[in-house]
Every structure is written in C-alpha cells, then in structure tokens.
Amino acid sequence: xxxxxxxxxxxxxxxxxxxxxxxxxxxxxxxxxxxxxxxxxxxxxxxxxxxxxxxxxxxxxxxxxxxxxxxxxxxxxxxxxxxxxxxxxxxxxxxxxxxxxxxxxxxxxxxxxxxxxxxxxxxxxxxxxxxxxxxxxxxxxxxxxxxxxxxxxxxxxxxxxxxxxxxxxxxxxxxxxxxxxxxxxxxxxxxxxxxxxxxxxxxxxxxxxxxxxxxxxxxxxxxxxxxxxxxxxxxxxxxxxxxxxxxxxxxxxxxxxxxxxxxxxxxxxxxxxxxxxxxxxxxxxxxxxxxxxxxxxxxxxxxxxxxxxxxxxxxxxxxxxxxxxxxxxxxxxxxxx
Ligand code: SAH
Ligand code: AVI
Numbered sequence: 001x002x003x004x005x006x007x008x009x010x011x012x013x014x015x016x017x018x019x020x021x022x023x024x025x026x027x028x029x030x031x032x033x034x035x036x037x038x039x040x041x042x043x044x045x046x047x048x049x050x051x052x053x054x055x056x057x058x059x060x061x062x063x064x065x066x067x068x069x070x071x072x073x074x075x076x077x078x079x080x081x082x083x084x085x086x087x088x089x090x091x092x093x094x095x096x097x098x099x100x101x102x103x104x105x106x107x108x109x110x111x112x113x114x115x116x117x118x119x120x121x122x123x124x125x126x127x128x129x130x131x132x133x134x135x136x137x138x139x140x141x142x143x144x145x146x147x148x149x150x151x152x153x154x155x156x157x158x159x160x161x162x163x164x165x166x167x168x169x170x171x172x173x174x175x176x177x178x179x180x181x182x183x184x185x186x187x188x189x190x191x192x193x194x195x196x197x198x199x200x201x202x203x204x205x206x207x208x209x210x211x212x213x214x215x216x217x218x219x220x221x222x223x224x225x226x227x228x229x230x231x232x233x234x235x236x237x238x239x240x241x242x243x244x245x246x247x248x249x250x251x252x253x254x255x256x257x258x259x260x261x262x263x264x265x266x267x268x269x270x271x272x273x274x275x276x277x278x279x280x281x282x283x284x285x286x287x288x289x290x291x292x293x294x295x296x297x298x299x300x301x302x303x304x305x306x307x308x309x310x311x312x313x314x315x316x317x318x319x320x321x322x323x324x325x326x327x328x329x330x331x332x333x334x335x336x337x
Contacts, residue, residue: 017137021130021153022162030155031241032281039278039285039293046234048180048266048296049128049155053237057132059230061102066226068218071176072104074328075206078321079105079174082330083112086170086204091120094169098156098193099177100125103136106172110144119146124163126152157185160192169201176208176328179263179299183309190313197335203315207329210300213257215327220255220264220298228253231266234295243279250274254292263299267292306331 031050038045052060064072087109097106103125110118123140127133130153137151154162171193178186193203220227231253235246251268258265274287287293303320310317310333319332 017134017141017149017151019134019137019151019153020162022159023128023130023153023155026155027128035238035242035278036281036283039276039283043294044285044287044291045294046238048234049157050237050241051230051234051296052127052129052132053233053240054129054131056230056233056237057101057129059226059233062226063222063230064102064104066219066222066224068222069227070215070219071206071208071328074323074325075174075176075330076105076108078323078328078330079108082321083109086332087113087117090170091117092167093120094122094124094164094167095172096124096126096163096169097172097174098126099173099175100127100136101129101132101175103140105174107140107143109172110147115146118144122148122150122167124150124152126154126156126163128153128155157181157189160196163196165196165198168198171197171201171203173203174206174330176206176298176301178205179208179301180296181299182297183299187309187312190309190315194314194335194337199335201335202318203333203335205331205333207301207306207331208298209322209327209329210262210302211325211327213259216257216264216300217255220266221253225253227255227266231255231268231295235268238278242281245277247274251293261297261299262301262305263297265294266296266298267294301329303329 034047038047063069090113095106106123125133125137133151133153137149141149152163181189197203232248232251235248238244239246250271252271254267254269255264269292270287270289272289276285307317314335314337315333316336317331318334321330
C-alpha cells in the first residue's frame with residue numbers, strides 16, 4: 001500500500017523538527033467507517049485510538065501521574081535499570097517508538113546514552129495524535145539539540161510500511177499499549193513489525209501483567225476522576241470530528257476487570273434514553289438508559305501469554321525485565337524471520 005505524506009518543518013525557537021503526516025485524508029475515512037460500524041453494533045463500541053485528540057493526549061499524561069495508575073512509574077523504573085545496558089553501544093541507529101505520546105520513557109533511554117553517541121542517532125516517534133507529536137518532538141529537540149528527530153503521524157496498526165528502514169533500528173512499543181489491541185490484532189501487529197525488522201534489529205515491548213483485581217480496577221477508577229474524563233472525552237472527539245451532538249454528562253464512566261478475558265473494560269453507560277445525531281455521517285443513534293458503549297479494552301498478560309504471542313508473531317525473546325513485584329514486564333525481542 002502506498003501513502004502520501006505531508007511534510008512539515010516546525011520551527012520552535014531555533015529547533016527544526018521534521019514531520020511526516022501520513023494520516024490526512026485516511027483518518028477522515030477511517031473515523032467515519034469505524035464509528036458507523038461501532039454505533040450500529042448490538043454492543044455499541046468506539047475504537048480506543050479515537051481517545052487521542054489534543055485534550056485526550058493531555059488527559060492521558062495526567063493519568064500517568066496518578067498514584068493509582070501504577071503502570072507508568074513501574075515501567076519507568078524498569079527502563080531506568082536497563083537503559084545503560086541497552087544504550088551502551090547503541091550508535092548510528094534509529095530509535096523508532098510506536099505510540100510515542102509525551103516521550104517520557106524514551107528520555108530515560110536517551111539520557112543513558114553519551115551525548116556523542118546520541119548525535120549519531122535518529123529518533124522516530126510515530127503517533128496518531130498530531131498535535132501531541134509535534135509538541136513532544138519540539139520538546140525533545142530542545143532537550144537534546146544533537147539528536148535528529150523525525151516525527152511520523154501515522155496509524156501503527158496499518159501504516160508501518162511508511163517507516164524509513166535504511167538504518168539498523170530498535171523499535172519500542174511501551175506503556176502496555178499492546179494491551180489495547182485485541183489478541184488477534186496484536187499478533188498481526190507484531191508480525192508486521194517482525195517483517196520490517198532486520199536480523200540485528202530489536203523490539204522492546206512493555207506489558208502490564210495480570211495481578212489482584214483491586215489494584216488493576218483502582219488504576220482505571222481514580223479518585224480524581226481523570227480516567228472518567230478521559231473516557232468521556234472520546235464523545236467530544238466525535239462531536240468535533242463528525243459534527244455529532246453527544247452530551248458527555250449523560251454518561252457514567254464504567255471500568256471493571258473481566259477475568260474471563262484478563263482485561264479491563266471501559267464503557268460509557270447511558271444515564272437515560274439518549275438520541276444522538278452524527279451529522280457528518282448522516283447517522284442517528286438511539287441509546288437506551290443503562291446501555292453501554294464499549295470504549296477500551298486493556299489486556300493484562302502472563303509470562304505464558306507473552307511467550308505464546310511472541311512465538312505466533314515470529315519473534316524470539318532475548319531478554320526479560322520486571323519490577324520486584326512482577327507487576328510490569330519489559331521484553332526485548334528479535335525477529336526469527
Ligand atoms: N508510549 C506512551 C504513550 C502510551 S498512550 C507511554 O508509554 O506512556 C498510547 C499512545 O499511542 C498515544 O499517544 C496515542 O495517541 C497513540 N496511539 C493510539 N493508537 C494509535 C494508532 N493506532 N496509531 C498510532 N498511534 C496510536
Ligand atoms: C495507553 N493505554 C495502555 C492505557 C491503558 O492503561 O490501557 C490507556 C488508559 N486507559 C485508561 N487509562 C489509561
């Protein structure tokens with residue numbers, strides 16, 4: 001498949017960030033089809049990639065700072081421990097981060113590299129959220145003026161073939177974002193990374209591990225209500241993108257652990273009967289009191305489920321890193337193909 005990119009050079013003070021946007025146009029047709037499919041299904045759903053407009057990305061950053069949301073700080077502590085080893089001889093390569101968000105974690109790796117080594121690297125953050133990618137890339141250029149940064153606005157589930165592939169690379173897929181993909185989707189996704197990996201390329205993936213229900217449920221039901229705001233914001237995204245008239249206040253945030261599937265499910269539950277008009281796609285939707293719109297799955301993993309997934313995707317596990325409580329794992333992989 002071929003995609004055309006819009007090339008932008010964003011100037012912030014004296015730093016120039018090169019950005020490639022492969023999403024224009026495609027996003028508009030994707031969102032129309034995805035939302036029509038989701039809101040006409042018997043269990044209504046909205047794909048979670050639509051959480052991330054500028055406000056959604058900011059709310060996710062706020063979630064990462066919450067005391068209840070243990071995954072971010074736990075993964076960051078693991079990365080701090082392994083960064084010196086990972087970065088010691090990492091030169092003249094690309095560091096490609098899929099779903100890069102605010103770049104907090106890549107800074108841990110970049111900080112562990114010598115400045116002279118960093119000057120030989122290119123960082124390629126890939127994200128669907130253009131505004132947050134621009135801001136994060138500019139911040140990174142200010143922090144590391146010697147680093148080359150190429151921001152790529154793209155959907156990592158179907159546009160990995162747009163990535164430059166001429167240099168050896170380490171791919172990073174952190175934050176347990178893999179848990180937001182269905183099991184089959186995650187295999188296809190990992191297979192597509194495995195296919196573009198050269199023999200010495202590496203992939204590091206962060207996995208949130210299965211643990212006591214109370215700990216996981218608290219992480220998605222924080223006392224400040226930020227996760228609730230994040231969940232409801234997806235309706236504002238549809239209001240803005242599809243000229244819809246959702247009232248987010250008519251919905252309750254619902255997040256619970258579904259043990260049968262080892263996943264947190266997030267839903268928006270209607271407080272009353274609701275009629276919604278999505279003008280841009282000429283769709284009228286009736287939602288009954290008590291009915292839910294399923295907005296996100298966040299799967300939790302075991303060592304065995306990760307090993308099975310890696311095997312099915314054509315990836316070999318090279319190293320495994322965890323925190324002392326085994327709440328989170330960072331797994332280093334290579335391609336077997
Ligand atoms: N890696 C960061 C951010 C995780 S949040 C961390 O570990 O904290 C998930 C990120 O993936 C968001 O920045 C979101 O905009 C991005 N994202 C979600 N679905 C995506 C998709 N299909 N393609 C590209 N980026 C996506
Ligand atoms: C990005 N992703 C891994 C987060 C998660 O935990 O599934 C998104 C999130 N949803 C609610 N809180 C955080």
